[in-house]
Amino acid sequence: MDYLEFFDLKENPFRLTPDPFYFYPSGSHNEALSSFNYIVEQKEGFFMCTGEPGTGKTTLLNTFLNTDRWKDRAGIALVLTPRLSPEEFLLTVLEDLNVKVKNTNKNEIIRAFRDFLIENSMFGRRIIIIVDEAQNLPDETLEELRLLSNLETEKEKLLQIVLIGQPELRSRLFSENLKQLNQRITVRTTLMPLTINEASDYINYRLVKAGKGNVVFEDRAKRFIHKLSKGIPRLINLICSRAMMAAYLDMSRQVKKRHVEYAIRHISDVAMPVVKRRKVLKASLLAALLITAFAIAIIMNYDLHITPVADSTHRADRQDAVVKEPPKVDAVNTDKLPGPGIDITARQKTLIVVADTANLRTEPSINAETVTPASKGKVFEITDEFTEIGGRKWYKVKTSEGKEGWIADKAVRLEQGTVPELRAKP
Ligand SMILES: Nc1ncnc2c1ncn2[C@@H]1O[C@H](COP(=O)(O)OP(=O)(O)O)[C@@H](O)[C@H]1O
């Protein structure tokens, strides 16, 4: 029986994709979506939405785009790779809106764009430019956007502009050369991490969306997940995914605090930078101590129940911190086990990039940001591995410059031997 069958789910409820189907309207997400729709409806001009990475900006954007509300009433240019010069930016926007320009002279581009806007305005059709990851826009391109926002008739703005980005976007706009743009922004909103109640609802909501199934997260586990993730949805998903895997290995349909503890120990430092270091160190130390104590007890043939424990009320908690060994049943498909790094070094520990284009990513997900490209023929040592519930496998590797990231299995071939040996191979 595989993972999904075991929990009676249609799909993994905690995938790391910004899928509008799973959009959970928390207080701040709901407010942001209403503002987004309002500004377009009212032709208000400029809208900015900021939030820490993983708070749901792209999910919000996809939810906005997914509704039928604007389908026939708006032309939308979506810019997802904003490191563009003003000219490149304008051309991308025009291409997205299907506007043909005779030559790429900037004045000509702007004239063509203005004509296009006026024509659309006569038919009551809105034109919206949306930029995701807008903190990456160069200053000159932001300034160009401001100039575009000047395009208006006597009655109304011809263009709605939506900037979505990380908090540094907000702070950048306070700089002297972007002050004018800052003043243009009519509505701004911030996506906040989920509160403890929202996080609990969020987990249930995603489970229901994925088919409800028969899995239950205990309250204690949910509170712990909220504490570890600080309410950031992406981190909640990462932890929940791993915790469910731990529960599955434990043949438990209840996800308990100890499964969360197991999960957090096997999530990469890159994926959970702050949380792991600060909060989990204590739990890991405790777990390590307990494992050592168990080992010593077994070696010395002690019965653990008569081993003196200072405070018996804490014993259950402490034992909770150790996840039982995975059951040795045929039903468990070992290909799908989460991969602690230690196992890998004993097996195949190096890989070679075979794809023409591949990237190292910050997390084991196709949606995670790129750390660095990995060119064909590069050899890396594997330090961890992770299998997505859908079956795709990822390897964590370290580059010779010391950068760490995750690479998808289909881009690589596993090799026997050390990195220097393989690099030396012709
Ligand atoms: N309001 C929400 N409802 C459902 N899932 C969310 C929500 N906010 C974030 N997520 C989930 O969190 C993860 C990260 O969201 P994403 O939109 O990519 O964040 P950001 O763009 O802010 O970095 C995705 O898996 C997404 O499904």
Ligand SMILES: [Mg+2]
């Ligand atoms: Mg995003």
